[in-house]
Amino acid sequence: MPNLLGIRCLWHQAKRRFRKAQDFEVRYWTLPELKKIFGDKIGKTKISVDCYFGLGLQKADIDLMPPELRLIVNLSEALRSISPKLSILKYVADSVYVKSIRSNCVQNAE
Numbered sequence: 001m002p003n004l005l006g007i008r009c010l011w012h013q014a015k016r017r018f019r020k021a022q023d024f025e026v027r028y029w030t031l032p033e034l035k036k037i038f039g040d041k042i043g044k045t046k047i048s049v050d051c052y053f054g055l056g057l058q059k060a061d062i063d064l065m066p067p068e069l070r071l072i073v074n075l076s077e078a079l080r081s082i083s084p085k086l087s088i089l090k091y092v093a094d095s096v097y098v099k100s101i102r103s104n105c106v107q108n109a110e
Contacts, residue, residue, distance in 0.1 A: 001029055001034055001095065001096050001097075001098055002026050002027065002028045002029065002055055002094065002095060003028065003029065003030075003031065003091075003092075003093055003094055003095065003096050004028040004029055004030045004033075005030065005031075005091055005092055006028075006052070006092060006093055006094030006095070007052060007053060007092050007094060008052075008053050008054050008055075008094045009026075009028055009055075009094050012026065013028060026055070031047050031090065031091060031096065034047060034096070034098050035047060035098075038098050038100040039100065041100075042100035042101070042102055042103075043100055043101050043102045043103035043104075044100065044101045044103065045098060045099065045100040045101075046098075046099050046100075047090060047096050047097065047098055047099075048083075048084075048090070048096065048097045048099070049079075049080045049083040049089070049090050049093040049095075049096055049097070050080075050093065050094075050095035050096055050097050051073075051076045051077075051080060051093065051094060051095045052075070052076040052079045052080065052092070052093050052094055053072050053075070053076050053094060054072070054076075054094055054095070055094055055095045056095060057069075057072065057073050057076050057095075058073070059073055059074075059077050061073075062074075079093075080093075
C-alpha cells in the first residue's frame with residue numbers, strides 16, 4: 001500500500017499539489033489509517049515495509065534495471081532490513097505491506 005509520508009510518495013503528491021486523488025491516481029494512506037481500516041474490517045493488523053524510494057521496487061527485478069536504479073533498490077533493501085529494529089523508518093517507507101488476521105478465525109490443530 002502507498003504510504004502518505006513515504007519519501008518518494010511525498011514528491012508525487014507535491015507534483016499534484018497535494019490535492020485528493022482523482023480517477024485512477026494513486027491513493028496514499030497514513031499507517032494509522034491502514035491499521036484502523038484493516039483492523040476494524042478484518043482483525044489484528046501489522047504493517048511492515050515493502051520498499052523505499054518508489055512503489056514496488058523489488059530486488060528480484062534488479063537485473064532488469066539500469067545501474068542508477070540498482071543503487072536505489074540496494075539502498076531500499078538496506079533500509080528495509082534495518083526497519084524492524086528502527087521501527088520509525090516504516091513511517092517514511094513508500095510502500096508497506098498490511099497483514100491482517102480475522103479475529104474469529106479458528107486455527108486447525110493437527
